Amino acid sequence: MFVRTFNRVQPGMLFRGGIDRLVSDLLDGANGSCGQCTFPPVNVWEDEQRIFIEAEVPGMKLDDLDLTVNGDEVTIKGERKQDETDGVSYHRQERGVGTFSRVVHLPTAVDVEKVAANLNAGVLTITLPKAQEVLPRKIKVNE
Amino acid sequence: MATDIIDKPAATDVATTEHTRTGPMYRPDVDIIERPDELTVLADMPGVSADEIDINFENGVLTIHGKVEARQSDGSFLRQEYGVGDFHRTFNVSKAIDGTAISAEYADGVLTLHLPKVEAVKPHKIAVKAS
Numbered sequence: 001m002f003v004r005t006f007n008r009v010q011p012g013m014l015f016r017g018g019i020d021r022l023v024s025d026l027l028d029g030a031n032g033s034c035g036q037c038t039f040p041p042v043n044v045w046e047d048e049q050r051i052f053i054e055a056e057v058p059g060m061k062l063d064d065l066d067l068t069v070n071g072d073e074v075t076i077k078g079e080r081k082q083d084e085t086d087g088v089s090y091h092r093q094e095r096g097v098g099t100f101s102r103v104v105h106l107p108t109a110v111d112v113e114k115v116a117a118n119l120n121a122g123v124l125t126i127t128l129p130k131a132q133e134v135l136p137r138k139i140k141v142n143e
Numbered sequence: 144m145a146t147d148i149i150d151k152p153a154a155t156d157v158a159t160t161e162h163t164r165t166g167p168m169y170r171p172d173v174d175i176i177e178r179p180d181e182l183t184v185l186a187d188m189p190g191v192s193a194d195e196i197d198i199n200f201e202n203g204v205l206t207i208h209g210k211v212e213a214r215q216s217d218g219s220f221l222r223q224e225y226g227v228g229d230f231h232r233t234f235n236v237s238k239a240i241d242g243t244a245i246s247a248e249y250a251d252g253v254l255t256l257h258l259p260k261v262e263a264v265k266p267h268k269i270a271v272k273a274s
Binding site: 038041043047054056057058060083088090091 | 172173174175176177178179182185187188189190191192214215217218219220221222223224225251252253
């Protein structure tokens with residue numbers, strides 16, 4: 001039995017929308033973390049060639065996570081299990097447990113074949129190289 | 144048995160502690176679990192390396208601090224739901240804990256602290272003699 005369960009798939013996960021970002025900024029508050037409302041919290045950033053998704057998933061191993069890239073959607077699924085509860089009493093329980101699933105919509109097409117994921121000390125980093133056709137290209141001007 | 148392990152109010156923490164490092168500081172989420180012989184504290188501190196964690200126990204106050212190196216430096220953010228910075232939290236620990244025997248381990252972004260109880264408060268089975 002789970003004492004607390006993470007929210008499942010979040011609606012309006014599109015980060016293209018300014019409103020969504022505004023709302024998430026309001027929710028985040030001064031602390032910068034969303035606490036129990038969304039798990040895992042994600043940061044998404046890009047440079048010219050790649051998009052990076054980073055998520056804080058402390059206590060999880062790569063085997064506990066199920067990552068899928070489908071078109072312009074990346075899904076992070078998993079379950080964080082609770083330690084044994086028999087014969088112990090919880091004085092404080094702030095760390096969420098249960099199953100979670102988050103969908104991140106990507107702003108551009110990516111090269112699905114070259115997506116790489118890395119998990120280190122509870123930080124998951126997904127690197128998604130942008131598709132060839134969306135990479136910036138210098139246009140030569142003929143004289 | 145009620146073992147007292149309470150967070151210091153944030154305001155007190157700010158007033159009494161000065162940090163030498165600048166930058167954002169985050170309060171890790173913790174679970175505090177009481178077992179017959181110890182209290183276990185689990186703290187979510189992702190992105191810390193084990194040798195960058197300081198644990199101090201002084202005058203009944205337990206302080207944990209995890210140093211996090213800056214990452215995500217280059218590029219522009221499309222979505223930012225959390226900040227990257229050090230983790231810091233203090234706890235008042237009751238006298239029922241043996242401060243000299245506290246131990247800790249860190250794995251997969253979770254710090255586990257073992258706070259053993261002093262002998263006097265551990266449960267003892269009392270044998271009844273048949274007369």
